Amino acid sequence: MKADDQTILSLHTRVITHNPRITVTHDDSLKTWQLRIRQLKESDRGCYMCQINTGEMKKQLGCVDVQVPPDIEDEGTSSDVTVTEKENVTLSCSAKGHPEPRILWRREDGNHIHVQVSKHEVQKVDTFSGPVLKLVRVERKQMGAYLCIASNDVPPAVSKRVTLNINFSPKVHVQKSLVGAPQHATAKLKCDAEAFPNSNNYWVRENEVVLNGNKTNYNHNDYNNHDDDHHYYHYDRVKFNFRFPPCGSILVTKLIPAICPVLDERVIEDDPSENWLFPSVAPAPLELETLSGAPPVRTASLIFHLAMIMLPPLLILR
DSSP: OTTTBBOOOTTTEEEOOOOTEEEEEEEETEEEEEEEEEOOOGGOOOOEEEOOOOOOOOEEEEEEEEOOOEEETTSSSSSEEEETTTTOOEEOOOOEEEEOOOEEEEEETTTOOEEEEEEEEEESEEESSSSSSESSSSSSSGGGEEEEEESSSSSSOEEEEEEEEEEEEEEEESSEEEEOOOOOOOEEEEEEEEEOOOOOOOEEEEEOOOOSSSSEETTEEEEEOOOOOTSSOOOOEEEEEEEEESSSEEEEEEEEOOOOOOOOOOOOOOOGGGTTOOOOSSOOOOOOOOOSSSOOHHHHHHOOOOOOHHHHHHHHHH
């Protein structure tokens, strides 16, 4: 019989209860009776009494403990939560089973859990034990999936995934605030946008929204500008803004190669070193040339003219 409520289950080899999972076996040679319960349920947990009715009643007790693996209950367990940055949030998890399940929290990505241990101290832990997890003044880096794991040494352990979403205002990171490119080249501008939920991003050039076209195209946070003569005919410096408030700015400037003029004539003064600039690297040999409108004079002709000029004074001296 069932000891707690005195329910009679069998008499000798005859089963009295209408439970088909219960049977009785008898071994006459050993004078033993066995009560067998198939497919145990939680309701079968308890003590059973074997009673022998003689002049003095004899009895013997046997107890059955039915272990049940853990199961997480939807009622009392948090679903996905969305809060604003710097707010407090509480995650709860409820589980049933026998023995009573233990609740353990950890982050799915393996990062630390920020737990407040005192009024002014927050501790980083890998796991947190307890059915209620309280997070104080949450930050965006705490956003992600949290796992509630229930176990009681009866396999299998079970878990539930609770996603914590943290809304925060957009923030723009500009990698290069100044980009230079020569003509006929492609300038790529890039901004990193951080926001939750996802922001609507667009580029602005001189108060005009930039759209995809023949010379411009952008994808997410990248923007490509194909430089050509017509595009930079009027603009040597163009400023692009990556917008949704707040915004980041990138200045694009055209790179113009330096052009040195070529001199056809150079005149050497009495002390040319006063007007020369000496570079750090020795220049190539410089060929100097003086241009004149008079035709070239041959050497023989020059000697004849000098002789004709010097001859009259010499005759007078004699």
